[in-house]
Amino acid sequence: MSTSGDTRIRELVVTPIAFRDPPLLNSNGVHEPLALRVILQLVLEDGTVGLGESPGGTARLERLKAAAKVVVGMDVFDTTALSAAIDAALLPTVPSSHERGWTTSAVEVACLDAQGRLLGRPVVDLLGGAVRDHVPFAAYLFYKWGEHPALDGRAAVGDDWGEALDPAGIVEQARLMRQRYGFRSFKLKGGVFPPDEEIAAIRALAEAFPGEPLRLDPNTAWTVETSRYVARELDGVLEYLEDPTKGIPGMAEVAKNSPLPLATNMCVIAWEHLRPAVEQDAIQVLLTDHHYWGGLRRTRELAAVCEAFGLALSMHSNSHLGISLAAMTHVAAAIPNLDHSCDTHYPWNSADDVIVPGVLELRDGAVAVPSGPGLGVELDHDALGRLHRLYVDSGMRTRDDTGYMRRIQPDYELRLPRW
Numbered sequence: 001m002s003t004s005g006d007t008r009i010r011e012l013v014v015t016p017i018a019f020r021d022p023p024l025l026n027s028n029g030v031h032e033p034l035a036l037r038v039i040l041q042l043v044l045e046d047g048t049v050g051l052g053e054s055p056g057g058t059a060r061l062e063r064l065k066a067a068a069k070v071v072v073g074m075d076v077f078d079t080t081a082l083s084a085a086i087d088a089a090l091l092p093t094v095p096s097s098h099e100r101g102w103t104t105s106a107v108e109v110a111c112l113d114a115q116g117r118l119l120g121r122p123v124v125d126l127l128g129g130a131v132r133d134h135v136p137f138a139a140y141l142f143y144k145w146g147e148h149p150a151l152d153g154r155a156a157v158g159d160d161w162g163e164a165l166d167p168a169g170i171v172e173q174a175r176l177m178r179q180r181y182g183f184r185s186f187k188l189k190g191g192v193f194p195p196d197e198e199i200a201a202i203r204a205l206a207e208a209f210p211g212e213p214l215r216l217d218p219n220t221a222w223t224v225e226t227s228r229y230v231a232r233e234l235d236g237v238l239e240y241l242e243d244p245t246k247g248i249p250g251m252a253e254v255a256k257n258s259p260l261p262l263a264t265n266m267c268v269i270a271w272e273h274l275r276p277a278v279e280q281d282a283i284q285v286l287l288t289d290h291h292y293w294g295g296l297r298r299t300r301e302l303a304a305v306c307e308a309f310g311l312a313l314s315m316h317s318n319s320h321l322g323i324s325l326a327a328m329t330h331v332a333a334a335i336p337n338l339d340h341s342c343d344t345h346y347p348w349n350s351a352d353d354v355i356v357p358g359v360l361e362l363r364d365g366a367v368a369v370p371s372g373p374g375l376g377v378e379l380d381h382d383a384l385g386r387l388h389r390l391y392v393d394s395g396m397r398t399r400d401d402t403g404y405m406r407r408i409q410p411d412y413e414l415r416l417p418r419w
């Protein structure tokens with residue numbers, strides 16, 4: 001452990017990868033057979049390497065490559081200056097601060113991993129220390145097909161989760177999640193079937209898992225009126241209702257009469273959204289996500305802002321691998337006012353991870369905070385190479401749930417709100 005070496009950044013290696021994803025349904029369509037991420041290796045002059053992970057797709061990949069040019073020669077401990085430099089480089093072509101946040105966040109995580117390795121301390125210690133040694137996660141339930149159908153000469157691709165297209169299927173999926181990972185709270189991704197069918201699925205879950213926290217997230221598939229109806233029907237059954245309708249004003253309309261707290265990771269996704277959301281009392285729970293809130297330290301700051309305004313905290317996830325799970329776990333461990341278990345897609349994707357197995361385990365519905373230096377996880381270079389080749393060979397460059405759905409069901413129409 002030493003910081004007496006040269007802590008300037010020599011290189012940021014940016015590697016796009018693809019990994020297997022099941023046919024999970026949502027209000028935009030269905031997950032494709034592959035999901036995309038980008039893996040970062042931040043190499044310091046003294047040879048220390050910090051890891052980061054970002055959602056993939058051409059736009060995010062190109063921005064990370066632009067960031068890689070900016071960071072060379074800067075000090076890895078200078079994260080404020082690093083984020084400002086990346087932000088300034090992206091500003092002319094990326095006007096949205098939310099969009100720029102995806103890039104600065106991924107680089108900040110790699111910096112904190114490198115800092116932790118240099119200091120011999122886990123990242124959570126750089127965020128103020130752990131207030132919990134295990135972070136609780138919720139089982140992320142999806143309506144899903146039993147397999148990706150045969151397409152373009154490719155055979156059908158099944159998995160060991162099976163089909164879930166009705167309340168019984170969702171309860172069965174929840175039982176498997178409980179059996180395999182011990183989850184003690186459940187989130188259902190809705191917006192797929194008419195609201196009464198999704199209400200029935202939530203009631204079936206409540207009966208199968210009495211007293212355990214439940215959430216429903218239709219990703220803005222409903223009108224204000226439908227959202228109010230569902231909130232009334234599920235009063236006393238859900239811990240919160242997530243993004244039932246679009247936008248801060250729409251959510252505020254629903255919140256006026258909702259007996260349930262409303263949560264979001266869609267209408268409050270950047271600092272400038274906090275003020276109107278609070279003024280209009282549009283949400284009661286914010287799902288943080290370090291991937292777009294500017295990194296782990298900014299997420300810790302966001303938690304303090306939420307505390308000041310009486311907003312409860314949960315955590316959002318997208319299809320991700322172990323570097324992201326480690327980062328999510330460290331930051332969640334450092335937030336005193338984390339009121340709800342965090343979301344994670346990890347059970348759907350962990351078979352294809354890029355980290356050496358053994359550190360991150362979902363057990364009893366929680367992940368133990370890694371105690372090794374930095375994020376506490378090591379890169380599996382063979383796995384990275386394999387998943388990079390899969391990316392190159394697949395030709396897939398952007399996520400397109402709607403386009404994929406249309407190829408399978410040509411009459412599929414994207415409508416938000418749908419009901």
Ligand SMILES: O=C([O-])C(=O)C[C@H](O)[C@@H](O)C(=O)[O-]
Nearest residue numbers: 026217219265316317318319
């Ligand atoms: O909570 C959310 O909105 C998400 O998790 C976004 C994801 O893209 C989810 O909808 C998915 O994986 O289909």
